[in-house]
Amino acid sequence: MSQATLSPGIVPGRLTPDELAVNFADVAPPLDRHEAHVEADRCYFCHDAPCITACPTGIDIPLFIRQIATDTPDAAGMTIFHANILGGMCARVCPTENLCEGSCVRNDAEGQPVRIGALQRYATDGLIADGAHPFRRAEPTGKRIAVVGAGPAGLSCAHRLAAKGHDVTIFDARAKPGGLNEYGIASYKTVDGFAQAEVAWLMGIGGITMETGRALGRDLTLDTLRAEYDAVFLGIGLGAVNALRTEGESFQNVRDAVDFISELRQADDRGALPVGRDVVVIGGGMTAVDAAVQAKLLGAENVTMVYRRSRDQMGASEHEQDHATSKGVRIIHGAAPIAVLGKGKVEAVQFAYTEIREGQLHLSENGFQLPADQVFKAIGQRLEAPLADLDLAKSGKIAVTGPGRTSLDGVWAGGDCAMGGDDLTVTAVAEGRDAAEDIDARLTGRPVEIPG
Missing domain, CATH: 3.50.50.60 (FAD/NAD(P)-binding domain)
Incomplete structure (x- = not known):
């Protein structure tokens, strides 16, 4: 201006x-090792833990907290990342007071839940700081998938597809990947360039090509993507206000x-x-x-x-x-x-x-x-990209069934642009992950693997 x-x-x-x-x-500075152990010791390690049910990505929260308590934080990080590959960002921005921490039985016992978000950050930050990506790709399948949108849904979808051996190209309209994690969250929640550091770490899986400055409706068409790729995932968010x-x-x-x-x-x-x-x-x-x-x-x-x-x-x-x-x-x-x-x-x-x-x-x-x-x-916000070929819900978002299937064969959608969900980062991650599992099952016949 x-x-x-x-x-x-x-x-x-x-x-x-x-x-x-x-x-x-940083609005919520990270825990040190001693603080993490003290907080982990407060967990009851519930067998039928309500915190797991409250988490849209179904992270096994008692397990990763127990792993922190036994001084194996890298194992805790892997438990988190298997369910939520953007667990580091979600630890910073999730409304945990309404989700996992809001369901913690400690609320009834003493009015103060276990600080699950802080413990999740402790575990995930350690693995990301190590630099080396902890996941390995499966054998190449020869299948190619286009992911439109490099926000939480698109990144989650792309990572899981790449891990299963598919080749993925992510297209994003902006100059940097990350979506709302990069452009739409308060600076004091994600300090020190964490959004880009997390994307770089995620891309370490291999098999993912990132093309920024490529917008659907301007540089790309859905028809062309469907013709050139074996599947398409839309995680385009809501661009209009x-x-x-x-x-x-x-x-x-x-x-x-x-x-x-x-x-x-x-x-x-x-x-x-x-x-x-x-x-x-x-x-x-x-x-x-x-x-x-x-x-x-x-x-x-x-x-x-x-x-x-x-x-x-x-x-x-x-x-x-x-x-x-x-x-x-x-x-x-x-x-x-x-x-x-x-x-x-x-x-x-x-x-x-x-x-x-x-x-x-x-x-x-x-x-x-x-x-x-x-x-x-x-x-x-509302959809901005022209999506004339896709059925829309009454809300104006893309209509989907099951794990993100749209009205067009071979096209899936998730995150803020799709019907349902809570317009949360963690929900977008879950929807991208689940769509990836469905895409993989469609392309290969393998069984779906979703936590929870």
Whole structure:
């Protein structure tokens, strides 16, 4: 964004380099060996562990924790990676409080679950730091698979297919692989270039070719991919952002939150990024929280998130909401934007309080204004690529059956672009993995091997 489009209050360098370094440090520093052993000793090693059921990838959590407790962290890492090849990233970004840790029986015993996410990071980071990839490819099958999208679903699918001996080409529209792991997650969750380090480690399996800057609908067609490859997997995510559909939405300094997060993630110098004095974020999901918190960490004086429904209906977990408020973000529930105010550049946002009548959300006659020199939209995303030949679900996503089978023979889909799931990294990994197993079974007749 050029300086010409910025309001006087939107400036770079609100904080010193030292302040920015502190603000964007690792939000959850890794455990050391002693801390990991102490935490592992808290696990009951349940025989019928509810934490496994709560994990979308079905990791054998009691087993890997026991392996840490017996001082074999590399074995723990392998237990994790067999089920979830992106276990390192998931250890950082999973809403564990809603998944594995939320199901931990320690919650009933003492109100404090085992820190499964931290233990998972301890085990996976050790193996990745070793450098050598721990998996070996099976004998070559001669089959070629195209994977479109180098996000969590595509990477998971590609790795499993490569491990089974297939040759895989990944196409991605962006300059770097990783998808949302690289471009869409708060910087303080994945420090020190971890997303790219994880991709490089994953590619160590061999048999995978990465082609970046190749977009479906621009550089690639589904018909061509189907003709040239034995199977196609689509993990293209959701590239388009939903509109507010309000007056003034096109004003300067009204931006998509995903673009702001991406710009921040790719910045060499955070001090050069302009941020407003009064920032308003519209939405209630993880993207909204990440945008709001990072605006505050860049030095915005007032940051307010506004969500149209109640706190317990927000897409962001309670833990993430609490994190936002701990950083000084104000969260307003039960209000929706009806107009962006200003003279070409945003100066304020008009909101109406919402109410539920007969199960439907309605705008009330009462409302309020928030001053704003910068507004971020985070109200959901939708498919961007032209997919005229594929059946879509009512949600607008690609309709799938079973392990990602689409309406086109030989084409599978998974991750955010496909029907179902929770739009989580860990869910995308599971869907990519399961689609790979189904593709392999279709091409070779081998049995499916899925944990859990």
